[in-house]
Amino acid sequence: MPVDWSPLWLSLRVASLATVLSLVLGLGLAWLLASRNFGGKEVIQAVATFPYALPPLIAGTYCVLTLAHSRFAFTWHIGVVAGAVGIFPLMVRGSRRAFQTRNLDYENAARSLGASEWRVFWRVALPLAYEPIVAAAAIGFARVLTEFAAVVLVAFQLAGGIAPFPAGLVAVIVGIALASVYLSNRLEHEGKGRV
């Protein structure tokens, strides 16, 4: 009986988009938290970390209910939003730590050479801190992938869409998640070695 690979493609699409969305937002917030001093900074950090304390089921249900009346209601797009919210704390914490431990001399040198803050971020700060950031993104990707795949497989089973249980499909998803975690560990190790 041919294996239906559609849950894999759907999970990969959701995990990739959720990771990119979370990474973009998380990087911006992490840079702000690491390089600026302002009132309410700790409160913002606590709010950004809060999804980490929520069970994925609660976070997912909240997203479904919030977007129930939008045009994305009950589509895979909600999975992207829920996934992005779920791994947002990972991105913020990983990126913030990377930015906080950076050598400010590089950025100051860039500023003295006439670089704007935007250019300092893109050309100097981000390339020097990319390892912990990509490591956080890889872990986040693995988490969204496995969570969403589990939801999809259970839903398909309940709806009678996939029978019997697709062991090969599960093995591929677990393999991709494992590879992501391995990449994450490797990058973190290399980053520490360089420091």
Add this chain to the structure above:
Amino acid sequence: MTSVRIAKRTAAGFTLDVDFPIGPGVTALHGPPGAGKSLTLEAIAGFTRPDSGRILLEDAILFDAAAHVHVPPRRRNCGYLAQSDALFPNMTLRQNLAFAARRWPRLERHRRVAEMLERFQLSDSAAIWPRHLDAYRRLLGGVARALVAEPKLLLLDDCGIDEGRLRQIRGATEAPIVMVSGSLDLCCAAADQMLVFDAGRILQRGAPRQVVDQPRSLEVARLLGIPNLFQATIAALDPGRNSSRLEFDHFALTGPYIPAHFKGNRVWVAAAAENLRVHPGSVAPPPINTVPLQLVRISHHAHSVLLEFSSKVVVNVSYDEFARQKDNKDWQVEFPPEALRVL
């Protein structure tokens, strides 16, 4: 006119309060670690904002607390070389220089980068990543990158530059240079003006030779590493002969006349180790201001020998002089009156 007048209190409780002009040539900031030298450079570069004061660069206001002016670092046109190696590790040497030359069109940028690499003999290293360059070439690369942006003021924060490289930099730019250096030799050899820093204040300012020869206070003398610092009582003052008689704990000397002091006053007297002379104990008649002392320790340095005598007197002599006198049974130390500085 280029000048700095700033005050800043840091979160750690350190207070910086300095006021000095920056003339053409090299201004050296000398002092112990934590004296506020680097903080001063960071304030000039715009990386840290002083609490009060004003910074002018060629009459342009870079910072004015009263007028709430704080020009961002990128608009100050101050080249800055940090203590640590600051070549961007994610760019090759050529890319590092091109980063600094971005404001010029592509062809002009290419020409300027190539010219600067050539000037510092770095052309063969242009395509190499900083981690594969030795420390000396990385330093040269940092200097070349700072100069390619054509700064109006160059700030060097104890980056390990030597006299030869400083001469090379002065050949490449007419911009004034403010340099933090812990090396008194480098300050004397290459600086036009020297500022002695301690605890966030400037203790003395002037030509390096003048500062070294005429320290204004005991603190400056200590910071400059003058080993012979003694407390003395003024036993006699003779303005007619322009002399004084100074009584130390274990000996008495004739010194220069000390204005604004009275007989019986206690003063500190400094004598640079290289300005004192040694003689064998048997020499007769002994020169003026000669004191018989016991040799305690001999330290061989790269270009001289340091002789430590009893009463904590230290004399620096050349290897030739030491070779002539090393067999002395007894020693006498001569304190030429012109070598004595009353603080």
